Amino acid sequence: MSSNQLSARTLESLLGDWRTGGSAYRALADRIRLLTLDGRIPTDSRLPAERDLGTRLGLSRTTVTAAYRQLRDAGYLHSVQGSGSVARLPGVSVAADAAAPGAVLDLGQAVLPAWPGLAEVAALAAADLPTHLTGSGFDPVGLPELREAIADRYRARGLPTEPNQIMVTVGAQHAIALLARVLINRGDRVLVETPTYPHAYEALRAAGGRLMPVSVTAALPGADAGWDEPALLQTIQRSNPVLGYLMPDFQNPTGQSMPVAQRERVLAAAARQGTVLISDETIGELDIDRAGEFGPFAASADPDRPDLAVTVGSVGKTVWGGLRVGWIRADPGLIRKLAAARLANDLGTPVLEQLIVTRLLRQLPDILESRRLLLRAGRDRLVSGLSERFPDWQLPRVDGGITLWVNLGRPVSSQLALAARAQGVLLPAGPRFGIDGAFERFLRIPFCYGPAEMPRALDALALAWESLLRHPLPDTGYLADVV
Template identity: 90%
Template sequence: MSPNQLTARTLESLLGEWRTDGSAYTALADRIRLLTLDGRIPTDSRLPAERDLGTRLGLSRTTVTAAYRQLRDAGYLHSVQGSGSVARLPGTTLDPDAPAAAAILDLGQAVLPAWPGLAEVATLAAADLPKHLTGSGFDPLGIPELRRALAERYRARGLPTEPEQIMVTVGAQHAIALLARVLINRGDRVLIETPTYPHAYEALRAAGGRLMPVSVTADLPGADAGWDEPALVQTLERSNPVLGYLMPDFQNPTGQTMPVEQRERVLAAAARQGTVLISDETIGELDIDRAGEFGPFAASADPARPDLAITVGSVGKTVWGGLRVGWIRADAGLIRKLASARLANDLGTPVLEQLIVTRLLQELPGILESRRTLLRAGRDRLVTGLAERFPEWQVPQVHGGVVLWVNLGRPVSSQLSLAARAQGLLLPAGPRFGIDGAFERFLRIPFCYGPSEMPRALDALAEAWQSMLRHPLPDTGYLADVV
């Protein structure tokens, strides 16, 4: 079976509670459409055969055929006789020679463009490769020089670290999924922020974790920004989760930073319960104008229980998303356990990419400074543009990171995302960052894009907003669960 083939069972799970009082084929088509827009059905995925899906859902083949036809007519499916139906986004094209104007502006991936010096560093790193060619190239821990460089980087930032405490991974998401698989048993309670990074809670759930959400609020007028500390500590004390996942620096998507004193209290509360806390610091050094000094989250851990503080990092946000290198900083014993568990799924991180990152770490201070300049301009450009076009929206003040968590003033985020799609703009709705359909009043908008993309995005968003206000979608009862 193709890796992009969705089975009827998988699609049934994604659909959830999709039925409404209206026609079954329309409800099914709407649900598949929203899942495609949301990215839970990746484009180019082959949907199950009509007969198979009908049998799985208890529908006639005619009903599924009608739903697929509606999706094809709207541009969300491309069907070839004998080859099945493939998920598409309308406006995208199968013709590689088609003009770029036909492309969708995708702001769902909040990433900076590649650092300009990357190609030169990659060329230099290739010269370091020959000395590694005598080995197998399979190493679940990572090459020694990169582990030493990462340990030194943590020491320079105030967190004593030895190379034995570092594992190099294939990006941060790989690190999170591996930690979840090793540390969670099915049914274990797991503390998580809400809103949060969607792929993190997906990995925690996939490992069998029962998510225990604790709220984080953006810096908005009339709101107490940051983590709900009483609820967080209470969740630790009463639910005794085995694991917690936090983003203490420029939290995604709210942009909040956890104060140093609060970090110490949270880590102390976790230590009392024996809860392991994962700190995702992939965007932790992308500060713009944050006041104060902030080291790694684990630097505030209880000296008696350093094993309970784990750090995840990567170069995906700072250098380039296509450079798939991340890492885990943890207790040496856990690193050995992770290495053993990793071999069941992969045999290590590509050596050449590790050599590139080893050299990049030497350039990192300068890279971060150049990134701050880009992000400052992008943030200010977006804040000004939103104020001009959407004066009724509440825009938070952020001092770093890559996104704004904007309050729309009404629960229409999913509707706005759908309307924006018709204008050629792809933006995930607020509920994508919540658990079980929350945050319909919010929209995550990245400011890491350049001066050419942002005006186009704002114009498309303004058109979508006006279109939505003129023609609001009916409440289907399930829109927020999907988009």
């Protein structure tokens, strides 16, 4: 039995306005299928009982049964007598070796391969472990040597920082969720970018925040790129959010960076209102060829309210996603509150992984340089391939980060994601990055994969696009008009 049970009420919220005429069971099945591909319905989630969902949606049980049957026949649902219906992705499982026959290439995870020197550093760090074995291993703020190393990295980048301003977390997602839980009361307004990192807005919503979206535009031909500053400042001044979540460097998914002068204006507005701004800098140092000097976002904070600028970082994007170590840089008073609240859910970050990251931070400049070379080659390879195969798509200019936010020219992102899945490639549709599902004209494509994966991805996209143009999928109205 699945450990993740979706209630009928939760699924109704995810479905949104799914009724678009025609066959109700087909429209319902199509929407559940798209939500599963987008990751909004996680695989292995148990869907509501047919009777419960029918009652919630105002449908007959027969209609829901027919929708579930269609999903089951297509491989998106697995039903076991007495255990309910569990969400699945059809076909073979995602293989560790993407080149293996029949493997699914997962481009939904925009992550670099592990840095080649990681295993050697891990072996050296293991030798440091015996000196820490006399303690309990439970520490909600992190090892002193790692906190010092993180603080030293900020100082080197122009942001004075002391170890008591650092908390070590189990990755950046843990940091975002913990901050949301401590800083948000149910019903509080929270400023977010749109499009944005899906797991961040999910954490903010789960904490009870009322999301106030402000647009960020990719550097596409004929478009004004970057943050909608008038709307951003107006949202801070008039809505008075308690919290804002921003990715000021190589924003995910648009790849934009906020100019230094704009950072100062935004932070000054937040200081006047008492709004805490969280800057997610997990990909902030993945520069390729960005012009100008960009320090940490908090370095531009209003000198009278530096406590309102909170930073989240990690090594998940720069070194390896499997190294689950992140951190929060904040005012010491907030660090103490976070440590007290953290104990209700976990007792600290694994010690050995902290020792590994302590050593890695000493080599971070060299690691970043090697990543820069890899990302430059990947970006140029992807841009060249997309330009050749899809001349009508609009490709943004990016000078860092790990993804392209591509304009397809028509609202078919969800349909293209379905078609690509049939070709063995997983890509999240544009609405995955919108608040309540916008961006059907956009597709996020990572360029952090190597030369072995890129041709396969481009071939699959070309076949999917061709099939979509030749045999369009039935239009179930999946936010196609919201672009």
